[in-house]
Amino acid sequence: MDLRPRFLEAMSRAATFVAVATTDGEGGRFGVTISSLTSVSADGEQPSLLACIHHLSPAASAILKNRAFAANLLAEDQEAIANRFAGRGGEDHPARFAASDWVTGPLGQPLLLGATAVLECRLATAMLWETHHILVGRVMGVRLSENPAALLYGQRAYRKAVGLEGDGK
Ligand SMILES: Cc1cc2nc3c(=O)[nH]c(=O)nc-3n(C[C@H](O)[C@H](O)[C@H](O)COP(=O)(O)O)c2cc1C
Numbered sequence: 001m002d003l004r005p006r007f008l009e010a011m012s013r014a015a016t017f018v019a020v021a022t023t024d025g026e027g028g029r030f031g032v033t034i035s036s037l038t039s040v041s042a043d044g045e046q047p048s049l050l051a052c053i054h055h056l057s058p059a060a061s062a063i064l065k066n067r068a069f070a071a072n073l074l075a076e077d078q079e080a081i082a083n084r085f086a087g088r089g090g091e092d093h094p095a096r097f098a099a100s101d102w103v104t105g106p107l108g109q110p111l112l113l114g115a116t117a118v119l120e121c122r123l124a125t126a127m128l129w130e131t132h133h134i135l136v137g138r139v140m141g142v143r144l145s146e147n148p149a150a151l152l153y154g155q156r157a158y159r160k161a162v163g164l165e166g167d168g169k
Helices: 003-012 058-066 079-085 093-098
Strands: 019-023 030-034 038-041 048-054 068-073 102-104 110-112 117-129 132-144 151-154 157-160
Touching (some): 019 079, 019 110, 030 048, 048 068, 048 117, 079 151
Antiparallel strands (some): 019 030, 048 132
């Protein structure tokens, strides 16, 4: 039994929200589309979250150097941004940024306008696990937009959430 394809198929059934992790500083300005973003704790010194980013992604090296990043949670109309930051358009990182509107957060990180929520983090700790860096961020600030409708990814396609009948939503 080949475990890898079964693992990939299993994880494709875990629908997730989609985020772009961005960073800026002396390590440069980079961004990458991720679905590995997870809340760790709301009750530590600051809230914390983690993200897993491939060790060959320039965004991972830049986050490790800049010691900060922003988790930009994409809205359901931001599929093109997800594709761009997944490298699907073949654009370099400056071109990926140029196609959207950003503001700079208090930690100097690029915050995406129109994202449902943006969490600006200081890098607290990082661990290289085989192919991926597991990055834990302390959340120093949260921006919330008017639009909470998230872009989702599951079964190898972008999706949006619809309420179950009878939920009234
Ligand atoms: C929906 C979606 C989720 C992704 N999640 C992750 C992730 O959690 N971690 C990761 O390293 N790559 C993830 N990727 C792949 C990276 O976005 C992609 O390999 C990377 O951006 C390639 O661009 P680069 O030229 O910056 O390396 C995901 C891609 C998509 C489309």
